[in-house]
Amino acid sequence: MEHVKNSVEFLNETAREMRCSIISMIHAAKSGHPGGALSAADIMTALYWNELDVRPQEPGWPERDRVILSKGHTCPVIYAALAMKGFFDISVLQTLRKMGSILQGHPDMKKVPGLDMTSGSLGQGLSIGVGMAIGAKADRLKSRIYVILGDGEIQEGQIWEAAMSAAKYRLDNLVAVVDVNNLQVDGFCSDIMPVEPIDKKWEAFGWEVIKIDGHDMQQILDAFAKARTVSGRPAVILADTVKGKGVDYMENVCEWHGMAPNDEQCQDALCQLKGGDRP
Amino acid sequence: MKMIPTRDGFGDAITELAKHNEKIYVIDCDISKSCKTTKYAKAFPERHINVGIAEQNAAGVAAGLATMGKTPFISTYAAFGSMRMCEQIRTSVCYPGLNVKVACSHGGLTPGNDGPTHQAIEDMGIYRSIPGMIVAMPADYNATRKLVARAAEYYGPVYLRFTRDAMPVFYSEDEEFEFGKGKMLKQGKDITLIAIGDLLHQSLEAAEILEKRGISVELIDMHTLKPLDVDLVKASLRKTGRIVTVEDHNYMNGLGSAVAEVIAEEGKGILRRVGLKDRFAESGDYYLLLKKYGMDAPYIIKMVEELL
Numbered sequence: 001m002e003h004v005k006n007s008v009e010f011l012n013e014t015a016r017e018m019r020c021s022i023i024s025m026i027h028a029a030k031s032g033h034p035g036g037a038l039s040a041a042d043i044m045t046a047l048y049w050n051e052l053d054v055r056p057q058e059p060g061w062p063e064r065d066r067v068i069l070s071k072g073h074t075c076p077v078i079y080a081a082l083a084m085k086g087f088f089d090i091s092v093l094q095t096l097r098k099m100g101s102i103l104q105g106h107p108d109m110k111k112v113p114g115l116d117m118t119s120g121s122l123g124q125g126l127s128i129g130v131g132m133a134i135g136a137k138a139d140r141l142k143s144r145i146y147v148i149l150g151d152g153e154i155q156e157g158q159i160w161e162a163a164m165s166a167a168k169y170r171l172d173n174l175v176a177v178v179d180v181n182n183l184q185v186d187g188f189c190s191d192i193m194p195v196e197p198i199d200k201k202w203e204a205f206g207w208e209v210i211k212i213d214g215h216d217m218q219q220i221l222d223a224f225a226k227a228r229t230v231s232g233r234p235a236v237i238l239a240d241t242v243k244g245k246g247v248d249y250m251e252n253v254c255e256w257h258g259m260a261p262n263d264e265q266c267q268d269a270l271c272q273l274k275g276g277d278r279p
Numbered sequence: 280m281k282m283i284p285t286r287d288g289f290g291d292a293i294t295e296l297a298k299h300n301e302k303i304y305v306i307d308c309d310i311s312k313s314c315k316t317t318k319y320a321k322a323f324p325e326r327h328i329n330v331g332i333a334e335q336n337a338a339g340v341a342a343g344l345a346t347m348g349k350t351p352f353i354s355t356y357a358a359f360g361s362m363r364m365c366e367q368i369r370t371s372v373c374y375p376g377l378n379v380k381v382a383c384s385h386g387g388l389t390p391g392n393d394g395p396t397h398q399a400i401e402d403m404g405i406y407r408s409i410p411g412m413i414v415a416m417p418a419d420y421n422a423t424r425k426l427v428a429r430a431a432e433y434y435g436p437v438y439l440r441f442t443r444d445a446m447p448v449f450y451s452e453d454e455e456f457e458f459g460k461g462k463m464l465k466q467g468k469d470i471t472l473i474a475i476g477d478l479l480h481q482s483l484e485a486a487e488i489l490e491k492r493g494i495s496v497e498l499i500d501m502h503t504l505k506p507l508d509v510d511l512v513k514a515s516l517r518k519t520g521r522i523v524t525v526e527d528h529n530y531m532n533g534l535g536s537a538v539a540e541v542i543a544e545e546g547k548g549i550l551r552r553v554g555l556k557d558r559f560a561e562s563g564d565y566y567l568l569l570k571k572y573g574m575d576a577p578y579i580i581k582m583v584e585e586l587l
Contacts, residue, residue, distance in 0.1 A: 062348075109346075109375050117346065118375040124367055127336045131343020131351075134328065139347065158367070161336035169328075 006049050008217045014084070015045040015217070019246045020273050021080035021093055027266035029097040032105070035256040036074035036150060039181040039214070039241040046220040047146060047177075048081045056086040059113040063141050066116040066132050070125020071150035071179065072106040073258070078115070079103050087114035123156025125149065126176060130166050133174040133234075144228075147176045152184030155193045160205065166234040167206030175227045176207075176236040179214060181243035185257050202236045214239025246273055282445035285477075286384035288423025289441050290315025293352060293382075295424075296431050297323050303431060304344055304351040306330060306337045313443075314354040314384045334359045338367035338379075345377035350431060356390070357383035357399030357440050365405060373411045373436050380430050381406075386416060386440035387527030388555070388574070389477060391565035399440075400555050403475075404532025406438040407505045413458050414505040416440040416476030419449045422502060425456040433458065442477050444565045449480065461508035463515075467497035470583050471515040474525040475501050475534045478553070478574060482525045485579035494587065504534055512541045516548045521586040523551045525579055527569075530554030551582035 006014075018041045026032035048054075052065045069078045076096065083090045088102070095101035102111040106120025116132075119125055129147035136143040153159065166174055178198065182189050189195050199209045208230040212219040220239070227235035243257070244250030247269040261269055264279065271278045297303040297319060307329045311317050320327040330337045334355055341351035353360065360383035372379045383402070390397045406414045413436065417423040423441060430437040437458075456462075461473070465486060474482035479500050486496040497515050501508060516522060522542065524535040535552030542548040553574055560568050569575040 066346075117342075118371065121366060121370045124335075124339050124342075124371050127339020127367075128343040128346070128371060130336070131340035131345070132347055133343075134340070135344045135347025135349055138325065138349075158333075158335040158339065161330070161333035162339060165328075165330050165333070165336055165340065 008221070011045050011049055011217050014049055015042045016273055018045055018077065018080045018084065020270055021084070022076040023247065023261060023266060023269045023273065025076050025079065025093040025096045026260045028094045030260050031097060032076060032260055033073040033258045034076070034261070035183065035243040035250060036071055036179065036181065037077040038245045038247065038250065039243045040074055040077050040148060040179045041245070042215050042217060043148070043177055043179065043220055043239055044077050044081045046217060046224060048085055050221060051224045054114065056114065059087055063143055065144045065146065068117040068125040068129050068145070068147045069107060069119055070147050071122065071153050072119030075107045078107065079112070082112065082114045085114070088112070122150070122153040123158040126159050126162035126166070129174055129176070130162050130169070130171060133166070133171040134169055136173055137171070143173065145174045147174070149176055149178045151178055151180040151182060151195055151198065152189050154178060154195055154198070163202065163205040163207065170232045171234045172231050174234040175224070176234065178236060178238050179241050180238055181241045183243040183252070183254055183257060187254055198238055206233055208233055208235040209238060210235060211238045212240070214241035215245060248272060280447040280449070283420040283448055284443055284445050285417055285420055285423040285441040286315045286443060288417070288420040289382055289384070289427055289439070290318055292424040292427035294319040294322055296428060297326065300350065300431055302348065302350040304328065304349050306341050306351055306353045308332060308334050308337050308355040308359065310355060316354050334363040335367050338364035339371060341379040342371040342377050345379050350378055350380070352380040352382045354382050356385040356397060357402045358385065358397055361399060361402030361405050361438070368436070369409050373409045376411055376435055378434050380437045380439065382427070382439045382441070384441045385443045386476060388560055388568045389442040389444040389527065389565055391444065391568050392562045394562035395559040398560055400529045402440060403504050403528050404536070407532065407537070411436055412505065413437040413503065415458060415503045417456070417502050418476055418479035418500055419446050421448060421450040421452050421454060422456055425454065426502065429456060429458055440476065446477050447480055449483070456502060458503045459506040459508055460503070461511045462500040462502065463511065464500055465496060465498040467495040468518055469495040470586060471497040471499065471519045471522045472525060472579065473499045473501050473512065473522060473534065473538055475504060476527055478525045478527045481569065481574070481576045482579060484576035485583070488576065488580060489583060494583070501534060504537060507537045507541070509541055512538055513545060516542065516545060520548050522548065523553060523579060523582045523586065525553040527574065528554050529557055531557055549586055551586055553579050553582055
């Protein structure tokens with residue numbers, strides 16, 4: 001492992017900065033998906049700052065770890081992570097969703113340095129992760145493959161086709177993270193199409209299941225560390241999260257799945273995140 | 280003439296190619312016996328993945344392997360390879376331009392007695408609509424072997440369509456094929472027949488009968504639907520002014536439509552399209568189906584006569 005281990009304090013501070021970036025880029029774009037980006041910010045911080053072996057100066061390094069943001073609509077979180085890691089200039093974030101930008105409304109691997117897969121159509125990322133994990137094993141690469149899923153997303157049948165195949169091929173270099181925020185576009189997952197018991201489903205499909213609080217940095221770090229010890233089968237981290245985490249008027253409010261804050265709301269959100277006086 | 284299904288050409292070609300190309304993977308969706316990839320699976324078990332009856336997953340696994348520098352061939356039936364995994368191929372393969380091949384048996388009415396559930400009549404039109412996809416159907420065993428080799432060499436998404444039923448082996452073993460380059464099989468001046476895939480054989484038969492009647496037929500094997508050999512279509516159009524397209528596919532959105540676009544853009548010429556007339560067929564013998572649904576040599580002749 002080449003990467004430096006950072007303190008929980010540092011990571012929490014980084015996640016806070018990431019949330020500010022998410023809010024300001026979606027505000028600038030005047031559209032986008034803040035809720036699921038904010039719920040995944042702590043997970044993505046732990047991943048990019050402590051877990052992944054990647055090289056911002058050499059994005060195509062063959063032995064790198066891979067990340068698939070299968071819940072692609074929440075791309076501001078991965079755009080912020082990649083920019084903050086130095087894959088591209090942080091100022092590019094302000095071009096999100098605009099003509100000519102590398103930052104498409106949903107992620108395009110051909111445009112964004114450091115982005116390992118195109119995504120946006122839900123349910124497809126885990127299958128792609130299975131293909132990557134099989135390829136990495138075939139070439140005896142130490143690369144680990146991380147797939148970030150939403151809990152609404154696992155309503156897609158293809159997820160379970162992929163889950164079966166990951167177990168069949170004993171892909172212990174594959175880690176799925178489910179951002180369990182219990183919200184989807186039309187309401188609570190538990191009302192629209194219940195996905196619980198999520199843990200029993202993954203267990204039944206042959207996966208090692210790790211349940212955590214997805215906003216507790218130490219728990220996230222421990223979960224990734226535990227996943228590394230799993231042998232002969234894939235691991236899934238079920239991260240309980242709050243959609244819109246960090247901005248009080250967005251937390252657990254369904255409408256903030258896919259809506260941009262206006263000027264006033266943006267200022268309020270940034271004040272909350274930065275700990276300043278609210279307008 | 281020797282008769283071999285073109286799916287056998289795929290199975291033989293991929294097994295041969297994999298000996299020299301270590302990037303090749305085959306992803307089966309349970310039906311390897313029918314898609315003729317069992318020989319490959321036995322020879323290269325470490326590069327054979329069987330995802331079971333899960334075509335959407337097959338598409339994703341192939342996309343993932345492609346990002347790791349592999350050249351995966353997904354093997355299934357055309358109905359499933361074009362429709363069950365359509366959006367996965369569109370979004371996770373064609374949009375990022377990944378090096379995935381979709382190689383499908385049971386094209387058109389060739390799985391005759393399996394009935395309409397297994398007769399893919401929309402597949403080439405569907406894939407023709409997706410940016411970046413090459414769409415091809417070889418007419419015989421030898422053409423199949425060559426086009427599978429071209430697909431393995433080419434970097435990017437390709438859809439290949441094969442027959443379940445045996446087709447005459449028309450081409451010699453050393454005949455060369457390139458995507459996007461139609462084959463002028465016979466020069467003529469009265470009418471142009473442009474055929475794709477299995478119905479090339481009906482077109483050959485029709486051309487022979489027409490020649491005996493004193494009609495000068497130009498015959499083209501348009502094995503690649505996309506990119507269409509537009510130059511060849513235009514050149515022939517200038518000579519004959521009359522084209523009959525022949526395809527084992529819905530007569531909408533396939534070869535007939537592609538050629539119609541060229542004719543319309545040229546602003547002159549007239550066209551008849553032989554194919555399934557925007558309807559589902561039924562279970563039955565392949566040749567009886569071609570006769571009933573107006574896709575055989577006598578029907579091609581009838582269309583030619585309408586134009587002369």
